[in-house]
Amino acid sequence: MSDKRSGKIVVVSHCILNVHSLEDNLAMYPGVEQEVIELLIKKGVGIFQIPCPEIELSGIFRKALPKESYEHPKIREIYHNLAEEITRTLNWYIKKGYKISAIIGAEGSPTCGIDLVGKWKENVKGKKEFPRDIEFVSGMGVFMEELKSALSRINVYPDWIGIPGKSIRSLKSKALEETLDKINSIL
Numbered sequence: 110m111s112d113k114r115s116g117k118i119v120v121v122s123h124c125i126l127n128v129h130s131l132e133d134n135l136a137m138y139p140g141v142e143q144e145v146i147e148l149l150i151k152k153g154v155g156i157f158q159i160p161c162p163e164i165e166l167s168g169i170f171r172k173a174l175p176k177e178s179y180e181h182p183k184i185r186e187i188y189h190n191l192a193e194e195i196t197r198t199l200n201w202y203i204k205k206g207y208k209i210s211a212i213i214g215a216e217g218s219p220t221c222g223i224d225l226v227g228k229w230k231e232n233v234k235g236k237k238e239f240p241r242d243i244e245f246v247s248g249m250g251v252f253m254e255e256l257k258s259a260l261s262r263i264n265v266y267p268d269w270i271g272i273p274g275k276s277i278r279s280l281k282s283k284a285l286e287e288t289l290d291k292i293n294s295i296l
């Protein structure tokens with residue numbers, strides 16, 4: 110092909126390109142996750158934006174919740190179907206010879222976390238409150254688990270990277286910098 114496309118596509122969680130999908134008080138940017146998007150532009154990749162699974166499931170007025178709240182067969186079925194639909198679309202790009210280089214999720218999210226998810230702390234007395242009673246533990250969000258399985262069924266194995274959100278960055282000041290380095294070395 111004699112045009113300028115790189116043939117590389119990065120799949121991103123919706124809120125990386127549109128922070129308005131986040132629950133209240135979680136956005137750190139007016140519109141897009143600036144440093145991440147600037148790096149992707151610099152790297153010359155196409156950006157495929159996943160619909161926000163939580164909005165598809167329960168709309169825009171939802172509260173932030175831990176993974177336990179999304180670990181339910183009915184929710185899994187909805188996320189499974191969404192992951193299958195996205196995979197069918199991505200498969201067109203693959204059939205044309207393009208590479209799905211990476212999936213970029215939102216670290217700590219019960220839905221889009223890649224290496225970390227929020228869970229209720231153990232031994233909390235009384236009514237649990239978010240984010241006070243949340244801790245981040247190893248694990249993948251429910252939707253990303255479904256997407257990973259769907260992609261593996263068509264033998265697609267991209268790199269998986271989670272962008273640290275507000276809570277994780279408040280716990281680890283270098284979290285974003287380290288993640289950008291990782292993206293830079295992969296793409």
Ligand code: SF4
Pocket residue numbers: 122123124125130131132160161162163164215218220221222
């Ligand atoms: S992390 Fe996932 S579920 Fe949460 S706002 Fe972003 S796209 Fe939606």
